[in-house]
Amino acid sequence: MQSSAARIPWQVIEGNHEEEVVEGKLGFLAYEKRFHTPSTFSESNTNLYYSYEVAGLHVIMLGCYADYSRKSQQYAWLEKDLAKVDRSRTPWLIVGMHAPWYNSNVAHQGEMEGMRNTMESLLFEYGVDAVFAGHVHAYERSLRVYKGQLNELGPVYINIGDGGNREGLSNEYIKPSPRWSAFREPSYGMGVLNVMNTTHAVWQWHRNQDGIMVIGDEIDIIRAGQSQIPVAEIMPSCKGYFLGAFRRIYMFLQRLVQPPAPHKFA
Numbered sequence: 001m002q003s004s005a006a007r008i009p010w011q012v013i014e015g016n017h018e019e020e021v022v023e024g025k026l027g028f029l030a031y032e033k034r035f036h037t038p039s040t041f042s043e044s045n046t047n048l049y050y051s052y053e054v055a056g057l058h059v060i061m062l063g064c065y066a067d068y069s070r071k072s073q074q075y076a077w078l079e080k081d082l083a084k085v086d087r088s089r090t091p092w093l094i095v096g097m098h099a100p101w102y103n104s105n106v107a108h109q110g111e112m113e114g115m116r117n118t119m120e121s122l123l124f125e126y127g128v129d130a131v132f133a134g135h136v137h138a139y140e141r142s143l144r145v146y147k148g149q150l151n152e153l154g155p156v157y158i159n160i161g162d163g164g165n166r167e168g169l170s171n172e173y174i175k176p177s178p179r180w181s182a183f184r185e186p187s188y189g190m191g192v193l194n195v196m197n198t199t200h201a202v203w204q205w206h207r208n209q210d211g212i213m214v215i216g217d218e219i220d221i222i223r224a225g226q227s228q229i230p231v232a233e234i235m236p237s238c239k240g241y242f243l244g245a246f247r248r249i250y251m252f253l254q255r256l257v258q259p260p261a262p263h264k265f266a
């Protein structure tokens with residue numbers, strides 16, 4: 001990871017693979033010591049959950065493997081952190097965590113129901129725009145959802161656990177697909193969230209085997225309450241398809257005119 005971390009800012013959050021037994025104690029000692037996070041900035045006393053701000057985004061990293069009960073320090077910290085978000089300064093409110101709350105893959109099915117039941121209403125109350133997770137080795141995107149039902153004010157959930165691993169892909173899905181699941185595919189890939197302005201962002205997912213110009217999945221994320229068009233209905237529309245095509249042509253021409261500078265590795 002050094003070559004990537006040397007040129008791209010990383011923000012990490014613990015997963016199940018970072019948990020280890022050191023001197024008979026189960027914990028995240030290596031993770032806590034090796035990674036630096038803005039935990040102090042966000043008044044968290046641990047790297048297991050923290051938040052940071054960049055451009056117009058307030059990003060909350062939640063700990064799936066720290067106590068998340070209503071009486072926990074993490075819950076109290078989350079309430080406090082959400083309450084101090086200034087949406088006029090950081091209109092986008094994004095959450096990241098290791099294991100997904102919404103997952104229709106057979107792998108890790110229902111694992112985070114306890115955490116979802118405890119914290120989902122809090123994220124909903126504060127109008128979280130999107131939640132990103134990994135853990136399941138496949139790609140899945142939801143419609144806006146809250147408590148299992150489509151809800152225009154709920155977040156979009158994106159499982160981007162398809163970065164590659166030694167265990168292979170998670171190929172088996174629950175059938176039929178739940179209503180909230182908009183796109184699911186067991187392929188290796190990566191995604192980019194382009195925040196365009198205070199209300200509009202574009203999420204694009206790429207499969208590894210495709211060329212850079214090929215987008216496997218793409219949506220416009222319009223902040224809840226900022227559009228007359230129900231967000232849940234925008235996704236597969238013709239309008240979205242043509243806008244996406246124009247955007248790809250524009251990005252292609254932009255790359256021709258001004259190719260990205262090559263990166264030098266030490």
Ligand SMILES: [Fe+2]
Pocket residue numbers: 015016017098134135136
């Ligand atoms: Fe995991």
